[in-house]
Amino acid sequence: MNTKFRPKSALAGGLVVALLGTSAFAETIKWGAPRDIVSLDPYSYGDSYTINFLNHIYEGLVRFNRDLEIEPALAESWEIVSPTTWRFKLRDGVKFHNGNDFTAEDVLASLQRVSDEASPLRGNLPAYKSATVVDDHTIDIELTGAYPLLLNDLTNIHIFDKDWLVENNAEKPTDVSAGVEGYATFNTNGTGPFVLESRTPEAQTILTANEGWWDEPQHNLTRIEFQPITSAATRVAALLSDEVDFVDSAPVQDLPRLEAAENIDVLERTDLRTVMLGFNRRDELVAGGKNPMNDLRVRQAMQMAVDMELIQDKVMRGKSRNAGTLVAPAIPGYSEELDSVVEVNVDKAKELLVEAGYPDGFEFDFVCTNESYVNEEQFCQAIASMWSRIGLNPRLDIGPTAKQTPKRANAGADVYTIGWATLPMLDTYSILVQMLHSKEGNSGVFNWGGWSYPEIDRLTQEAGVELDRETRLAKETEALKIAKEEIVMMPLHQQPMAWAISSGFSDFPQFPDNKPRLWYVTK
Numbered sequence: 001m002n003t004k005f006r007p008k009s010a011l012a013g014g015l016v017v018a019l020l021g022t023s024a025f026a027e028t029i030k031w032g033a034p035r036d037i038v039s040l041d042p043y044s045y046g047d048s049y050t051i052n053f054l055n056h057i058y059e060g061l062v063r064f065n066r067d068l069e070i071e072p073a074l075a076e077s078w079e080i081v082s083p084t085t086w087r088f089k090l091r092d093g094v095k096f097h098n099g100n101d102f103t104a105e106d107v108l109a110s111l112q113r114v115s116d117e118a119s120p121l122r123g124n125l126p127a128y129k130s131a132t133v134v135d136d137h138t139i140d141i142e143l144t145g146a147y148p149l150l151l152n153d154l155t156n157i158h159i160f161d162k163d164w165l166v167e168n169n170a171e172k173p174t175d176v177s178a179g180v181e182g183y184a185t186f187n188t189n190g191t192g193p194f195v196l197e198s199r200t201p202e203a204q205t206i207l208t209a210n211e212g213w214w215d216e217p218q219h220n221l222t223r224i225e226f227q228p229i230t231s232a233a234t235r236v237a238a239l240l241s242d243e244v245d246f247v248d249s250a251p252v253q254d255l256p257r258l259e260a261a262e263n264i265d266v267l268e269r270t271d272l273r274t275v276m277l278g279f280n281r282r283d284e285l286v287a288g289g290k291n292p293m294n295d296l297r298v299r300q301a302m303q304m305a306v307d308m309e310l311i312q313d314k315v316m317r318g319k320s321r322n323a324g325t326l327v328a329p330a331i332p333g334y335s336e337e338l339d340s341v342v343e344v345n346v347d348k349a350k351e352l353l354v355e356a357g358y359p360d361g362f363e364f365d366f367v368c369t370n371e372s373y374v375n376e377e378q379f380c381q382a383i384a385s386m387w388s389r390i391g392l393n394p395r396l397d398i399g400p401t402a403k404q405t406p407k408r409a410n411a412g413a414d415v416y417t418i419g420w421a422t423l424p425m426l427d428t429y430s431i432l433v434q435m436l437h438s439k440e441g442n443s444g445v446f447n448w449g450g451w452s453y454p455e456i457d458r459l460t461q462e463a464g465v466e467l468d469r470e471t472r473l474a475k476e477t478e479a480l481k482i483a484k485e486e487i488v489m490m491p492l493h494q495q496p497m498a499w500a501i502s503s504g505f506s507d508f509p510q511f512p513d514n515k516p517r518l519w520y521v522t523k
Contacts, residue, residue: 032244036143058158058190109162123445156424271497273421333428333476361391367413373376
């Protein structure tokens with residue numbers, strides 16, 4: 001990485017200074033984020049951005065290393081003792097940030113909490129049945145059947161201190177989308193490389209290095225100052241003037257300017273996340289009346305009307321990758337044959353609407369956020385305009401994630417944006433079991449539209465217990481084929497991924513899953 005350096009520019013205006021402050025330590029990283037995390041409770045919502053940030057505080061039994069390979073974390077080793085039982089040997093000598101010892105009871109309490117019926121994250125452990133403490137540093141996890149992806153799942157199941165949960169009446173999970181809060185919403189106690197110092201929602205969250213961390217640090221950071229800056233222009237100005245020194249969502253329209261700055265390095269690649277549209281598939285629209293989107297011809301018309309090449313060129317500045325299927329090429333289960341993008345055909349789209357019985361179109365609620373995905377507001381506006389060309393009347397509803405998520409998750413949207421990177425699993429099974437499967441038990445947690453396809457359910461269930469990799473992936477691909485033919489979800493693109501950093505860093509790895517892991521960063 002280029003580490004050129006020059007004295008920082010003094011371009012910051014009073015607004016930026018007032019907003020971000022002027023603290024500066026030699027090992028402080030000032031992180032200018034496009035949005036805030038939704039909670040300090042990692043089980044409160046399946047939001048990758050929040051879960052990743054909290055991975056600096058909490059840890060799982062296993063983790064991805066800097067090559068995105070699974071390695072031991074709080075578990076030193078594991079073995080399969082029966083087709084449905086895995087035994088984990090836990091690391092001795094680990095302490096939580098409050099000084100409590102880490103034991104198997106903590107793992108049991110955490111697994112019970114995340115798999116609770118009220119947990120929004122229970123879908124991240126789709127095969128979990130129960131757990132049994134063998135001794136202080138050994139625990140058995142029982143699954144519902146043979147399951148090949150347990151370690152992948154466990155990378156994002158953060159471990160809580162049982163005593164801390166009990167003392168603070170926090171054994172039950174919270175839920176952002178349902179407005180359920182608790183002690184863990186505002187407080188933390190993990191085992192990870194950083195400790196929470198303070199948090200002011202929507203303003204600043206400060207972490208400091210955990211001097212008692214069990215692992216040998218590969219970073220030299222003593223402090224993380226995380227500051228949401230929703231305005232892209234303010235974020236760029238703050239970076240150029242050294243008010244922040246890391247931006248994990250550099251606006252695509254500003255990349256040439258940032259690349260030209262001598263005090264900035266730009267790290268750029270395509271994200272694993274596929275951004276897509278979901279459809280209300282219940283009997284009625286949100287505002288009432290028969291739901292036209294249950295007719296495949298209507299969904300085909302809506303897809304044919306959207307010009308993704310135009311969006312890629314004008315909105316995404318050529319930085320995105322148009323998608324014809326629901327997972328990125330790097331994700332196991334992907335098929336190039338399914339990745340063809342539907343051609344734009346306005347006339348045919350109008351004909352399909354006439355055939356379906358909607359010659360004059362219809363009104364519906366189109367719910368987007370203004371900060372979850374790259375240039376989301378702009379591409380939602382573009383899509384709404386394209387739908388208008390075929391006679392549809394979308395009521396475009398754009399707002400912050402905290403406001404829009406309850407609508408999307410609780411039948412308050414007819415069409416909505418959502419992105420899926422298959423994290424932490426990094427396998428097609430993730431989107432199949434969490435989004436495409438019918439909503440039942442641990443499956444379909446993000447099936448916000450209310451659809452049900454028995455054949456997709458069958459293939460998903462078979463893939464979930466298939467230990468032969470090639471057979472499993474073939475079933476996953478077949479399910480994706482059905483999803484494409486039925487337009488269960490409408491894929492848009494893999495969004496561009498650009499980080500921008502001050503040039504004073506000596507090591508700053510960029511990960512293809514778009515997750516900053518600052519415990520690998522040195523200044």
